[in-house]
Amino acid sequence: MNTKKTVAVVEDDRRLREKLVEVLQNIKDIECIATCSSAEEALKVIPLRPPDVVLMDIKLPGMSGIQCVAELKKILPKLQVIMVTIYEDSERIFKALKAGASGYLVKSGPPEQLIEAIRDVFTGGSPMSSHIARKVVQHFHLIGPSTEEANNLSPREQQVLTLLASGYIYKEIGDQLHIGAETVRTYVKNICYKMHVRSRVEAVAKLRKDSY
Amino acid sequence: MNTKKTVAVVEDDRRLREKLVEVLQNIKDIECIATCSSAEEALKVIPLRPPDVVLMDIKLPGMSGIQCVAELKKILPKLQVIMVTIYEDSERIFKALKAGASGYLVKSGPPEQLIEAIRDVFTGGSPMSSHIARKVVQHFHLIGPSTEEANNLSPREQQVLTLLASGYIYKEIGDQLHIGAETVRTYVKNICYKMHVRSRVEAVAKLRKDSY
DNA sequence: GTCTCACTCCCCGTTTTAGGGGATGGTGAG
DNA sequence: CTCACCATCCCCTAAAACGGGGAGTGAGAC
Numbered sequence: 001m002n003t004k005k006t007v008a009v010v011e012d013d014r015r016l017r018e019k020l021v022e023v024l025q026n027i028k029d030i031e032c033i034a035t036c037s038s039a040e041e042a043l044k045v046i047p048l049r050p051p052d053v054v055l056m057d058i059k060l061p062g063m064s065g066i067q068c069v070a071e072l073k074k075i076l077p078k079l080q081v082i083m084v085t086i087y088e089d090s091e092r093i094f095k096a097l098k099a100g101a102s103g104y105l106v107k108s109g110p111p112e113q114l115i116e117a118i119r120d121v122f123t124g125g126s127p128m129s130s131h132i133a134r135k136v137v138q139h140f141h142l143i144g145p146s147t148e149e150a151n152n153l154s155p156r157e158q159q160v161l162t163l164l165a166s167g168y169i170y171k172e173i174g175d176q177l178h179i180g181a182e183t184v185r186t187y188v189k190n191i192c193y194k195m196h197v198r199s200r201v202e203a204v205a206k207l208r209k210d211s212y
Numbered sequence: 213m214n215t216k217k218t219v220a221v222v223e224d225d226r227r228l229r230e231k232l233v234e235v236l237q238n239i240k241d242i243e244c245i246a247t248c249s250s251a252e253e254a255l256k257v258i259p260l261r262p263p264d265v266v267l268m269d270i271k272l273p274g275m276s277g278i279q280c281v282a283e284l285k286k287i288l289p290k291l292q293v294i295m296v297t298i299y300e301d302s303e304r305i306f307k308a309l310k311a312g313a314s315g316y317l318v319k320s321g322p323p324e325q326l327i328e329a330i331r332d333v334f335t336g337g338s339p340m341s342s343h344i345a346r347k348v349v350q351h352f353h354l355i356g357p358s359t360e361e362a363n364n365l366s367p368r369e370q371q372v373l374t375l376l377a378s379g380y381i382y383k384e385i386g387d388q389l390h391i392g393a394e395t396v397r398t399y400v401k402n403i404c405y406k407m408h409v410r411s412r413v414e415a416v417a418k419l420r421k422d423s424y
Numbered sequence: 425g426t427c428t429c430a431c432t433c434c435c436c437g438t439t440t441t442a443g444g445g446g447a448t449g450g451t452g453a454g
Numbered sequence: 455c456t457c458a459c460c461a462t463c464c465c466c467t468a469a470a471a472c473g474g475g476g477a478g479t480g481a482g483a484c
Contacts, residue, residue, distance in 0.1 A: 070357045094352065095357075095358055097349055097352035097353070098352045098353070098355050098356060098357050098358055099357050100353055100357075101349075102346070102349060103349075120342055123342070124342070124343055124346055125342030125343060125345060125346055126342070126345035126346040126348070126349040127342075127345075128345060130332055130335065130336070130337030130338070131336055131337060133337060133338035133339070133340060133345065134314070134336055134337055134338040136338070136348060136349075137309055137313075137314060137315075137338040137348075140306065140309035140310045141309070141310070141312055143310050144310060145282045145307075145310050145311045145312070146307055146310055154459080154460060154461080155460095156460075156461065156462095157460095164413060165413065165414075165416075165417035166414065166417065167409055167410050167411050167413055167414025167417065169411070169439090169440065169441090170440075170441080171440090179461080179462065179463085180462075180463060180464090181440095182462085182463055182464060182465095183461075183462050183463060185441080185442090186461085186462075186463080187461090188441085188442090189442085189443085189444095190460095192442095197379055198379050198442095199379045199381075199441085199442080200413060200441080200442095201376060201377065201379055201412060201413050201416055202377075202378065202379025204377075204413055204416050204417050205377035205378065205379065205416050205419075207417075366429085366430055366431085367430090368430070368431065368432095369430090381469090381470065381471090382470075382471075383470090391431085391432070391433085392432075392433060392434090393470095394432085394433055394434060394435095395431075395432050395433060395434095397471080397472085398431085398432075398433080399431090400471085400472090401472085401473085401474090402430095404472095410472095411471085411472085412471080412472095
């Protein structure tokens with residue numbers, strides 16, 4: 001590869017930040033074009049000259065790294081962000097990923113892991129520390145096997161269920177689908193029967209389990 | 213490590229199966245203790261002498277590998293399964309993970325990847341091919357940033373919301389929490405207010421967006 | 425000591441759902 | 455040509471939820 005991959009580092013701890021930059025400087029296909037010591041600074045600096053990849057700490061003074069990712073992604077949707085942090089709790093992991101991070105590394109890993117990760121996101125991958133990946137996978141285990149029950153609903157029934165989940169009452173649903181509220185009611189009855197639930201609320205909750 | 217990691221292979225294509233076994237035989241810390249050419253066979257054979265790790269193909273004659281994982285996990289919850297397949301579509305990936313798979317590799321990868329993956333699940337990781345990981349991560353991006361609205365519910369309100377999602381009516385919730393149905397109603401009012409929704413159904417639907 | 429806030433309960437009247445029926449026409453499979 | 459299944463609509467009664475109030479206690483914050 002001829003052109004270098006450009007990287008920005010967001011990390012409040014000065015020593016760690018400099019250490020990261022130093023590591024990156026020794027890599028021929030990577031160039032660190034910016035360093036920030038806070039999320040606020042990152043939001044100013046990074047959009048001016050967007051790098052290919054951002055290495056982002058989570059614990060920052062003021063705005064958190066997670067929040068920062070969310071903001072950056074709003075203005076630079078194609079920006080790739082790798083979280084580099086000490087936190088391994090599921091909640092932070094999921095928040096970071098939902099905010100738009102493409103990778104998640106724990107700081108304890110070797111520097112080579114970081115370099116590999118940068119190359120990995122570059123080629124469309126999602127680098128994650130081993131245990132992070134497991135937590136992500138466990139999230140799917142919690143959801144449990146798809147019951148498929150929502151799938152043998154008729155098209156109309158699925159529409160109704162979707163609108164139901166949006167909080168509409170029968171009459172409103174009927175208006176949107178140009179059918180009577182009584183008809184909507186019939187669908188809800190069938191949905192409850194097919195999904196083996198007792199109420200529309202439970203059906204909506206089950207929809208969540210089956211999808212995702 | 214002294215004791216070998218035991219592995220079973222489930223793969224219908226004979227040549228590929230034998231090739232997998234051959235690769236494994238050359239590794240000192242891994243022992244292949246079973247091979248199956250179908251999901252049905254796997255369900256009979258594997259529980260008799262459970263291996264540490266199962267390598268599972270998805271496309272099998274009869275029952276699919278995904279279904280097989282779900283069944284195996286029911287009787288052997290601690291069994292670790294790595295999907296080894298040619299499919300890279302999100303739907304199969306998610307179904308496999310939800311069924312209980314711990315890892316997901318594409319067949320095109322090098323044999324060393326397989327060995328690494330077996331060792332990885334053994335140490336609590338979740339091996340995934342690079343692009344598979346990205347698809348998993350993209351799933352979180354689709355959900356979007358947490359709105360946090362469910363998080364500033366009081367503990368009691370969260371309990372109520374959870375039970376609500378399970379389909380209970382106010383009286384049943386009240387009984388379970390040893391409070392009156394009227395109190396439950398008060399919580400629901402507050403929940404709707406705090407979450408900016410108009411009904412309990414919408415609140416439950418929103419819960420799904422915020423969690424996961 | 426006041427103030428906020430979670431937790432608890434209550435009332436009234438109105439709207440929405442649930443439960444359990446029945447009914448029509450259309451369409452595609454066997 | 456049935457039979458199943460979908461989409462559509464209707465009736466009645468009873469149960470549940472909603473809207474919008476009020477109101478008391480105890481804990482912790484300031």
